[in-house]
Amino acid sequence: MLADASGVMPEALKFEGDKRFFTAALDSADLIVHGRHSHEGQPNSPRRKRVAVTRTIAGVADDPLNPNATLWNPAGAPFEAACNHAGVHAGTVAVIGGPSVFDMFMDRFDTFWLSQASKVRLPGGEAVFSGVPGQTPQQILAQHGLKPGNAQVLDEANGVTVTPWQRKP
Template identity: 40%
Template sequence: MTVARPRIEGYAVISREGMIATADGRFPDAIRIPADHEFYQDSVDRASAVANGRHSAEGGEKEKLRHRLVLTRRVNRLVTDPHNPRAILWNPASTPFEEAWKRLGIKDGILAVVGGTDVFQLFLTIGYDAFYLTRTEASVPGGRPVFPGVGSSATVEEVMARHGLARRSTRLLDAATGTVVEEWSPASAGAQ
């Protein structure tokens, strides 16, 4: 069976500092925006599979029903998650992405990348077809950034641009909180 590369889409909600979590890894209530949650859940519902780190997942009743790649350094080969037969434990340092995707048994479709920081960074190098970045006005100082270095040595925009991504559109999700979602895609794709 020939397996096509999936469309890779990233999904993150960030504070104004570019943080996705508090310093101890908790998802901050300040960036928990109902309109974003609805956008996010609708998006992962359309995906063929989800990629996340051991401590990041989309939550909800459908989480165990989705095919997924769980990125972890605790395995050296692809292993079915003992707690979820639809999930594959994957260490990118020992197994290429193409092999992990093939192991899921999905011919094509969308892979929704949902975090955390190291997972978002890895897929910058693999290549996003789109990255949906939800920006809030909330403050989460000293938290965990969406990408390594954000907040200390680089902005989110600088990291995305260094990896060949350009902002294509911005849409208001929630006027009351000033929350918007930006779509970033490869600059080589041209303006839309």
């Protein structure tokens, strides 16, 4: 789960090691992609180029609230059009969710970093992917051709790890 039943990421899922890992990854990305409820809310956030997935526009448009953001409706334009509009033609794209956004990119990920907090339970929470809890996130990633690498421990006391799931040629 990536949020509780009300759709909010609870304090129980916030760990300093995970936050440092996430922040470093976003700081090194050329473009961030997220849905309307997913936003990292960090000090560097306003400086990051981003594409926000929305159904409120026909295709691609400037975000009137953020000069570094492009609004994108996948039903009206290909992802490449959103990247072009954002002025990003190469580099690393960080997809930070939510579930429907992750689902859109499942067959395009080179690497998906799956963070897990083994001691946290969020009954009725918002799943990371469609299909969870019927399947595990690991089963879904594997079905899309991704294979797990070595997990990194981000917070040993709280059982927090991150595992790279990578597409092998």
